[in-house]
Amino acid sequence: PQYAVAHFACHAESDRTDPSQSRLLLGDHATTPLTVAALARINLTDARLAYLSACSTADPGSPDLLDEAIHLTSAFQLAGFPHVIGTLWPINDRLAADIAESFYTHLTPGPPGGALDPARSATALHHTIRAIRDRYPATPSLWAGYLHSGA
Template identity: 75%
Template sequence: PRVWWAPGGLLGLLPLHTAGFHSAPDDEPERRTVMDRVVSSYTPTIRALRHARRDRPPVTERSRSLIVAMPSTPGLSPLHHAGEEAERIRSFLPGPLPLTGTGSPPGGNAQPRNTPTTARVLAALPQCAITHFACHAASDGTDPSQSRLLLHDHATTPLTVAALAKIDLDRAQLAYLSACGTADPGNLLLLDEAIHLAGAFQLAGFSHVIGTLWPINDRPAADIAELFYTRLAAHTPGGTIAPSHSAEALHEAIRTMRDRYPSMPSLWAGFLHSGA
């Protein structure tokens, strides 16, 4: 069965979808956890859920996908497994457009065409049904609309929540935000507003968004991403993956990681599905 959470106040900071007692043996018939009872999703508001459920054209072999990976980000620590994550998921996605080059320093005149910049990402998003980001992210505690994904030119032209509102995403279906705290509102005074990156992608037009509640380790993040797309493909055998099964696919991926690392929920409990 499915459950949609629309938490208010401090509950919005908690991984309600993974609550329970995970130390029980795998063969226990009735484990006392949410994720062993239901498939969970989140929504900022009931209206946003209705918006996410509107009809969209199916993903076909002619559809496009955008993969943005930042193994090296100017001024920030490297993400050693971001490039690996991009390669591991590429075969699952229709018409993948990879933006994974590290490029020249910001402002340089010789950036390769695959350098992940804000302008290139915003230009590609309207053409793509599926978008996957493997990068750093930052929540803005004073102005949540300025929470951002950190691309090559983040110091001068950040990809913010506010920037997403300006583009047409009629083809958008799935956004996977493999970055730190993309579902973290970042301000205790604005918890009920759901102004964070995952919510922004959903409100901007994506029916399904995968986000995170806290900083994540990029090595298990790559494992979870591959498990997610593997399970998503399993739900649509013989054809192109269907984003409509995203909640179930993430649920199965997180349960697999939970069974591998039951005593380390920090590695897997923060991943959540938002949307239809």
């Protein structure tokens, strides 16, 4: 609760029948899963940015629920993170590391190693994804699934 930025580089699972049970697959996920339902009970006042570098964290699950916003990305936002980076479908692990590195570089307005500015999250993701899109223009499945949720 005392950290403003949370970065999760892991796997995730979308529960298609009960989206509130969608979870990040952390080390203790078998005994204490970090689910949408668990995040709903959390209220973080110092939170600023959650980066979910995991597959399908903004996937609502069943096609019957496409008009719902029950997924990990929205759960982090409801827990108090005004900026959340999520993904709509499975992502490439190697490219995910490049995207995260570029994102954090763009999130630092001053010289390298300076303070992160979470308010720049949408712009940082935009510049990052444009650069990746330029590298892989014929393969949008590699870059189009990343999204920024927040204000």
